[in-house]
Amino acid sequence: MRWMTFLLSAAVGVSALADQPSATFSGFNDWLGSEARGVRIGADGRLRLAPNLRRVAQLPEGVIWAAVPDGTGGAYLSAGTDGKLFHYVGGQMKPLGQVKGGIVFAMARLGQDLIVAPTGEGKLFRVTPSGDVKPFADIDARIVWSLAVEGDAVLVAGGAEKGAVLVQAREGSSRRLAELADETAFTAMTPDGQGGWYLGSHGRGLVLRYNRLGDHLETLMDTPFEEVRALTLVDGQLYIGADNGLTPKFSTGQLERREGYLQADTSATTRSAVIRLDKNRVPETLWQSAQSQVYALTAWKGQLLVGTGNRSRLFALPLGKARDTDPFAVVQELGTAQATAFLPVGGDLLVVGSNPAELHLLSEAQATEGTLESKILKGAPIADWGRAYLDAEAPTGTNVELQFRTGSTETPDATWSTWTPPLRSGERPALPPARFAQFRLRLSSTRGGATPIVETVSLYWAHRNLAPVWEGVDIMPPGLVITRTAPPDDIGIERVPLETQKLIPALGYMGAEKRSFRRGGQSFLFRVNDPNGDALQFTIQLVPEHGSPILLEKAWKERFFSFDTLPVPDGRYRLEVTASDAPSAPFNAVLTGTWRTAPFTVDHTPPALAELSAVPEGGGVRLKFVARDETSVLKEAAISADGEHWLQIVPEDRVFDQKEERFDVLVPREALRGDRLLVKVVDQYNNEQSAAVSLSEAGKKR
Structure with a gap:
């Protein structure tokens, strides 16, 4: 078996070298995200003018479910969900009638009348040309x-x-010819040319043959799909349109809307295929897709036309030797969501489209003009759009034009720029920087049968560099240290403040960071991003309240920073951090963004203790002292008789809210051991001071 496969490429040949992206459109997959009208896309990726297609009628009902020729160049149609029937005749769409029941998925012409089968009724109805x-x-x-x-x-x-089930019905009676309990339904049927019928099923996607002799049902093929939607016989060979997931959408009357610009899905499974069973019943897969689903098949002008959704593309598969060099092509797009049926009209074809409901006439004559609008190109996040190079053949009487436009929305709307005048190959479009861009090709011919051929379109652009954007810098509590390596050893710390413990899980690790506590440590977390996704580095300065800035780092790479404040004098400081995209951006395009923090205090000096006294009073000892810090507010004080067990105490005014606090405490005798008391005070930056007072010395002073 030979497999002809197409999958939308992830980036339409987009590449980037030194942040210089480009896109090359040359292969078949490159064009699949485009909007093409009147342009044929060959399997080799070449673009030509397509067979002419024009819309001839519309219906407001949205979906045309069934269509049959009326024998005079028109067609009967069923549309909508309430059994409405229409007659397209003489270039006009006319209401025909309405049958009760559900959607009419199938119709046939019996003499001058129409036989229809509304869903759920278990009945066939006859509709006359007058609508009875x-x-x-x-x-x-x-x-x-x-x-x-x-x-x-x-x-x-x-x-x-x-x-x-397969049923034969005559007026007033019917009988079952064949049944298959393991399948949900027979979904397609075409004569086998020998008095029998080929059938396709939903369930296991079987292809079967019903033989009149003995009412025999024979399985010819078990396709790897859920259902067989279309069958057609050409020169003794059976062509099969198979799908996954289409019948449930039909059954609910909810065919999907037209897809937008297709996005690549490399994990997508095959949704549909066209398979040929030759005269010896040997299968060959001619075409398959992970994006499109097959709705209809017909032989026309030496090729097999495939009507698909949900972008209403008409694929053509050559039936002769031409298939060796041109195995398939997109010959037209209706501009609807689905192309669901083909009806012969002389040498032309009526093509049925849905979402919206339309009829189009496809002729063998070549279109004189066609356009292709490319998929949307994206800057990251904004781009300067450069030159485009067009490789095309334009015989005498033919022409190819290239145009460009840009915008700020992913789907082109009224806010986009107008199309540029036609550009020469290699001419740069005069457009401002924008996030999105698109090019358009216009193929034309003034000579019958002559067509230009587009081989390749190559485009270049540059992502506009944008400066880093700061959200802020978080100042961590004093003593918290953040590193990428093992935590530093703690020095001179008997305990870690509770508010800091919450930021140091197990005094160790938090994600990729290592967190610990160290006296004099000060840490910061940087909240900054780069619109281009560039790597960043940071210049870090310590800015004192008075004096010149102190450079701490010139090319820091982490989003956190810790430094030892012990060499720095006490006082108020700010951290100034400048983010630069130098690691990723070209030298002459580097941009920076700076953030200066709120003031923070560096304080290494412990508080001072003064006026310390301990005087017996009643059954205890009256302890008095003054604690004073030059830089920060005091936050706690404690006393101890042995240096191991401490009792917290509060100042005279009961609130720690000043740099100087007075203490006056009556200590019970049972809390004392010997004739000495230890006193300790701590400021907000965890600097502590302790002192001892002797009861005997207090007595002597007194």
Whole structure:
């Protein structure tokens, strides 16, 4: 088996060298995210003018579910969800009638009348050319997917309560010809040219043949898909359109809207395929897709046309030897979501589109003009858009034009720039920097049959460098140290303040950071990002309240910073951090952003103790002293008889809220051991001072 596969490429050939992105459009996959009208996209990626396509009618109902030729160049159509029927005749769309029940998925023309099968009714109805509706036959099928006429009888392929069924109906009667309990329904049907019928099923995606001789049902192929949606026989070879996940959408009447610019999904599984069974019943996969689903097949002008969704592309697969060099192509797009049926009209084809509901006429004559709008190109986050180079052949009487536009929204709208005048290959568009851009090709011909051929379009742009954006710098509590390596040894600390312990899980690790406590340590966390995603480095200065800045680091790479404040005099400081994208940006395009913190205090000096006295009083000792700090407010004080067990005390005014606090405490005798008391005070920066007072010395002073 030979597999012809297409998947949308992840970035349409986008590359970047030294932050100089470019895009090359040359292969088939590169063009799939584009909007093409009147342009044929070959399997080799070449662009040509396509067969002419024009819209001839519209319906407000949204979805056309079934269509059959009326025998005079027009068509009968069922549309909407309430059984409405229409007749396209003489270039006009006219209401025909309405049948009760659900959606009409299948119709057939019996003589001058129309046979229709509304969902859920278990009935066929006859509709006359004047729109009169009357019962035709009761059938053993709840949902009908295909109808065909055989003499004065109608063949019905669909699903009953217990599986797939094939029914023959005549006016007033019906009988079951075949059934398949393991499948949900027969979803497609076409004559085999020998008095029998080929059938496709939903469930295991089987291809079967119903033989009139003995009412025999034979399985020809078990496709690797859930369902067979379309069948067509050409020169004794059966072509099969198979899908995953399409029948449930039909059944609920909810066909999807047209897809926008396709995004690559490298994990996507195959959604559909076209398979050929040759005369010896040997299968060959001719085409498959992870984006499109197959709705219809027909042979036309030496090629097999494939109607797909949800971008209504018409694919063409050559039926002859041309397939060796040009195995498939996109020949047109309807501009709707789905292309669901083909109806012959002389040498042309009526093509049925849905979402919105439209009829288009496809002719063999070549279009005289076609356009292709590329997928959207993106800056990161904004770009200077450069030159585009066009490699194309333009025979006499033909032309290719290249245009460009930019905008700030991912989907082009009224805020985008207008298209530039046609650009010469290598000419830079005169457009301001923008986040998004798009180019358009316009192919034209004034000579019948002559077409330009586009080989390649190459584009270049540069991401505009933007300065780092600061959210802020968080000042950590004094003593907290953040490092990338092992925590430093603690020095001179008997205990870690509670508020700091909360920031040091197990006094160790927090993600990639190592956190610990060390006297004199001061840490900061940087909250900054770069719009271009560039790597950053930081210049860090310590700015005193008075005096010149002190350079701490010139090219710091971490988003945190710790330094030892012990060599720095007590006082108020700010940290000034300048972020630079120098590690990623070109030298002459480097940008910076600076943040200066709120003031913080450096304080290494412990408080001073004065006027210390301990005088017996009643059953205890009256302890008095004054604590004073030059830089910060005091935060705690304690006394101890042995240096191990400490009793917290408060100042005379009961609040630690000053740099100087007075203490007057009556210490019970049982709290004393010997004739000495220890006193300790701590300031807000965890500097502490202690002293001892002797009761005997207090007595002597007194």
